[in-house]
Amino acid sequence: MISENEIEHLAELARIEVSPEQKKKLARDLEEILAHVKELSEVTTNSVEPMTGSSAQLTTSGTQNRNGFRDDELKHSDFKTEKSTEAFPEKEGGFLKIPPVFE
Amino acid sequence: MNLDSLTISSFSKSLRKKEFSAREATDAFLRAIKDKDEKFGAYLTVFEHEAIKEAEIADEAIASGDAGALTGVPLAIKDSIVIEGARATAASKILKTYKASYDATVIKKLKGARAVFLGKTNLDEFAMGSSTENSGFQITKNPHDLERVPGGSSGGSAAAVSGGLALAALGSDTGGSIRQPAAFCGVVGLKPTYGAVSRFGLMAMASSLDQIGPITKTVEDAAILFNAIRGKDEYDATSVDAEYDENLLNPDFDGVKKLTIGIPKEYFVEGMDAEVKKEIEKAIQKLKDGGFKIKEISLPHTKYALSTYYIVMPAEVSANMARYDGIRFGVAHRKRYGGIPEVKKDAETLRDLYFKTRGEGFGEEVKRRILLGTFVLSAGYYDAYYAKAQKVRKLITEDFKKAFNPQSGGVDVILSPATPTQAFKIGEKTSDPMQMYLSDVFTVTQNLVGVPALSLPVKQYKVGGGELPIGFQLVGRHFREADILGIGKWYEQN
Numbered sequence: 137m138i139s140e141n142e143i144e145h146l147a148e149l150a151r152i153e154v155s156p157e158q159k160k161k162l163a164r165d166l167e168e169i170l171a172h173v174k175e176l177s178e179v180t181t182n183s184v185e186p187m188t189g190s191s192a193q194l195t196t197s198g199t200q201n202r203n204g205f206r207d208d209e210l211k212h213s214d215f216k217t218e219k220s221t222e223a224f225p226e227k228e229g230g231f232l233k234i235p236p237v238f239e
Numbered sequence: 240m241n242l243d244s245l246t247i248s249s250f251s252k253s254l255r256k257k258e259f260s261a262r263e264a265t266d267a268f269l270r271a272i273k274d275k276d277e278k279f280g281a282y283l284t285v286f287e288h289e290a291i292k293e294a295e296i297a298d299e300a301i302a303s304g305d306a307g308a309l310t311g312v313p314l315a316i317k318d319s320i321v322i323e324g325a326r327a328t329a330a331s332k333i334l335k336t337y338k339a340s341y342d343a344t345v346i347k348k349l350k351g352a353r354a355v356f357l358g359k360t361n362l363d364e365f366a367m368g369s370s371t372e373n374s375g376f377q378i379t380k381n382p383h384d385l386e387r388v389p390g391g392s393s394g395g396s397a398a399a400v401s402g403g404l405a406l407a408a409l410g411s412d413t414g415g416s417i418r419q420p421a422a423f424c425g426v427v428g429l430k431p432t433y434g435a436v437s438r439f440g441l442m443a444m445a446s447s448l449d450q451i452g453p454i455t456k457t458v459e460d461a462a463i464l465f466n467a468i469r470g471k472d473e474y475d476a477t478s479v480d481a482e483y484d485e486n487l488l489n490p491d492f493d494g495v496k497k498l499t500i501g502i503p504k505e506y507f508v509e510g511m512d513a514e515v516k517k518e519i520e521k522a523i524q525k526l527k528d529g530g531f532k533i534k535e536i537s538l539p540h541t542k543y544a545l546s547t548y549y550i551v552m553p554a555e556v557s558a559n560m561a562r563y564d565g566i567r568f569g570v571a572h573r574k575r576y577g578g579i580p581e582v583k584k585d586a587e588t589l590r591d592l593y594f595k596t597r598g599e600g601f602g603e604e605v606k607r608r609i610l611l612g613t614f615v616l617s618a619g620y621y622d623a624y625y626a627k628a629q630k631v632r633k634l635i636t637e638d639f640k641k642a643f644n645p646q647s648g649g650v651d652v653i654l655s656p657a658t659p660t661q662a663f664k665i666g667e668k669t670s671d672p673m674q675m676y677l678s679d680v681f682t683v684t685q686n687l688v689g690v691p692a693l694s695l696p697v698k699q700y701k702v703g704g705g706e707l708p709i710g711f712q713l714v715g716r717h718f719r720e721a722d723i724l725g726i727g728k729w730y731e732q733n
Contacts, residue, residue, distance in 0.1 A: 143610065146610045146613045146617075147606075162610060168673050169676075176627050176628060176631050179631050181630035184630040184634060219341070222338070223337060223569075224568070235586055
C-alpha cells in the first residue's frame with residue numbers, strides 16, 4: 137500500500153513540491169503501477185546475474201563496452217564558459233547565484 | 240514541387256538536376272508549416288531565418304559540386320536534442336526559456352552534411368509518454384485523423400513527416416518513442432542499436448535505454464539518415480565503433496532473402512486489436528510469398544518486459560531529472576523570470592528554490608516517474624523492485640541471444656507488431672497511466688535488450704485517405720541494422 141505519507145516522503149527525497157490533490161492522485165497511480173510490476177516476483181531469478189551498468193561481464197545493454205577511458209592529457213576546446221553561464225537563471229560576475237543554503 | 244511525394248533520395252536527385260534549389264524547397268516547407276501546423280501542432284519552434292541561411296549555403300555547395308545525400312534536406316528535430324543558440328525545451332515548462340549552448344553530436348554531423356533545420360518538434364515532456372499529450376505547451380494531432388494522437392513521445396517529429404511539414408526528422412526512442420509514433424502516423428522509424436548513435440546533446444531520460452534515430456517516409460531514407468548520424472563519439476562513452484558495410488545503404492536483395500525471419504508467438508496472444516492482427520498477418524504472408532523463410536520462435540520472458548521497463552526506466556529517470564534544479568539552466572522560481580505561474584515572492588532558501596522550481600516546472604507524468612523511480616531505488620524496496628527487474632532484464636536478453644543464435648538454428652530477424660492498436664483518441668488514456676503504458680508493450684523489449692528495431696507501415700498510407708495506419712516491426716541482431724533495413728526496403732518496394 138502506498139500512503140499519502142509515503143508520497144510525501146518520496147517527494148521530499150526528490151525535492152518536488154506536490155499539492156494535497158496531487159498527493160492523492162500520485163498515491164493511487166503508484167499503487168496501480170506497482171501492483172502491475174509486482175508480477176516480476178513470479179520469475180525465478182535465483183542464479184541470475186543482474187544486468188547493471190557496473191556488471192563486469194556485460195554493460196547495460198550488451199554493447200560489450202568496458203570503461204571508456206581516454207588519455208589524461210590537456211585538450212583544446214573552443215567552448216567559451218560564457219555560453220554556459222548565459223543559461224544560469226541568476227549569476228554574478230560569471231558565478232552562479234543561489235539563495236542561502238542554510239535556513 | 241510536390242512536397243508530399245518527395246523523399247530524401249528523390250530530393251537529392253532533383254537538386255542535382257536543378258529542378259529546384261534548396262532555398263526554394265526550404266521556402267516551400269516553411270510555407271507548408273505556416274499553412275498547416277496550426278492544425279497539427281507538430282512544431283514548438285520554427286527557424287524561419289536560420290533555415291533559409293542554411294539552404295543558401297547548401298545551394299552554394301551544390302553549385303560548387305560539393306553535395307552529399309543530405310545537402311539541403313529540410314529536417315525537423317525533436318526538441319530534446321540541442322542545437323547551439325536555439326531554444327530547447329523538451330516540451331517542459333522548466334526549460335521554457337532555455338537556449339542550448341552547444342550542438343548535439345548528431346546535429347554537428349548533420350550540419351557537416353549541410354542539412355537544413357526547419358525547427359524543433361513537440362514531444363511528451365522530456366520524452367515521457369506515448370501520445371505527445373504530456374507536452375507542457377501543446378497537443379500534437381495525428382495528420383491522418385485530427386481527433387487522434389500521433390503517438391509519442393516523438394509525436395511532433397512523426398506528425399511533421401507524415402503531414403508533409405518536413406522531409407525527414409530525428410526522434411529519440413527509450414521504449415518505443417520513435418517506432419510507436421511512426422506506426423501511428425504511417426511513416427518509418429528506426430531505433431538503432433544501443434551504442435550506434437551518440438546521445439551527446441540529447442536530454443537524457445533513461446540512459447541505459449535512450450537512442451536517437453530517424454523518422455522518415457521510406458526505409459531507404461531511414462538508412463541514409465541513420466548512416467549520417469551513427470558512429471563512435473568521444474562525448475558519449477556508450478557509443479561504439481561498429482562496422483557497417485555498403486549493404487546498409489544498398490541492400491542486395493538476393494542476400495537479404497537468405498535471412499530467416501522469426502515470429503515470436505508471445506507477441507500474438509493478448510491485447511492485440513483484431514484489425515492490427517489481420518494486417519500484420521498479411522504482411523507476414525507477403526514476405527512468405529516473396530521467398531523469405533518464416534519460422535515461429537519463442538521469447539518466453541516477453542510477458543515481463545513491460546513491468547521490467549517500468550521499473551528500470553523510472554529509476555534512471557529519477558537520477559537524470561535531478562539536474563533540473565532551478566540553478567544551472569531553465570526557469571527558476573524567482574521573480575525576474577515570471578516563473579511558472581507568475582512568481583509573487585522569490586524562493587527564500589535553496590531548499591525552497593528546488594521544491595518550488597521542480598514542483599511547478601515538471602508536469603504530472605514526470606513527477607510520477609521521478610517518484611516511482613525514487614521508490615524502486617529506496618532502501619527496503621531496491622531488491623524487490625530494481626534488482627529484480629535487472630535480473631529479469633538479463634533473462635529477456637538471454638531470450639534474444641538464444642533466438643538469434645545461429646548454432647541452435649536461430650533466426651536473423653524477428654518480426655512483430657509495432658503497437659497493439661491503431662492511434663487512439665486524444666484524451667482516451669490520459670487519466671489512467673497504466674493504460675497509456677500498455678501502448679508500449681511491443682516496443683520496450685528492444686530497448687531493454689539494446690537491439691535495433693525498424694517500424695514500418697504495412698502498406699502506404701496517404702494523409703486524407705481516411706485510413707488509420709498500422710505498422711510492424713523488424714528487430715535485428717546488435718549492429719545489424721543492414722538486415723532489418725534490407726528486408727524493410729524489399730517490403731516497401733514489392
